Amino acid sequence: MKKYAILLNVLVLGFLLLATEACKNKKEEDPKPAESDVATKVSGKYTMTYISIDGEEYDLPYETQGGSTYTGTIKLSKATSKTIDGVFSLKIDGDVQSMNIENVTVKEAGTDRFEFFDGDDQVGLSLDGEIEFHLTNEAGKEYVIIGEK
Numbered sequence: 067m068k069k070y071a072i073l074l075n076v077l078v079l080g081f082l083l084l085a086t087e088a089c090k091n092k093k094e095e096d097p098k099p100a101e102s103d104v105a106t107k108v109s110g111k112y113t114m115t116y117i118s119i120d121g122e123e124y125d126l127p128y129e130t131q132g133g134s135t136y137t138g139t140i141k142l143s144k145a146t147s148k149t150i151d152g153v154f155s156l157k158i159d160g161d162v163q164s165m166n167i168e169n170v171t172v173k174e175a176g177t178d179r180f181e182f183f184d185g186d187d188q189v190g191l192s193l194d195g196e197i198e199f200h201l202t203n204e205a206g207k208e209y210v211i212i213g214e215k
């Protein structure tokens with residue numbers, strides 16, 4: 067009977083050691099929380115609803131008195147988990163004019179609010195599916211562009 071009691075104690079002790087060791091290994095192997103992928107949250111295609119070019123303002127789609135139609139799209143794509151690239155395309159009667167942005171940093175600034183930075187300069191924001199950018203092209207023209215998903 068003593069042999070069985072000793073064997074039972076050894077088995078219980080072995081089981082407790084095994085359980086303790088298994089818990090230690092589990093804690094060591096737990097992955098670190100994933101870095102927030104803010105670029106994916108704002109990526110996608112937006113319909114341009116407003117554009118200002120050097121102060122000339124247009125609600126889009128816009129039709130001129132001569133019958134020309136202005137429409138636009140904005141495509142933001144993930145470059146890294148925290149940066150985006152973008153293409154702003156303004157279509158005037160089938161003729162497309164585009165402006166690109168690259169490696170713009172995205173920062174989460176609240177619930178459904180994101181801010182866009184080129185270096186230290188804030189160039190835009192996103193709030194509840196609407197985006198707004200303030201950009202200057204190589205020729206020095208200033209643009210304000212607004213779009214929605």
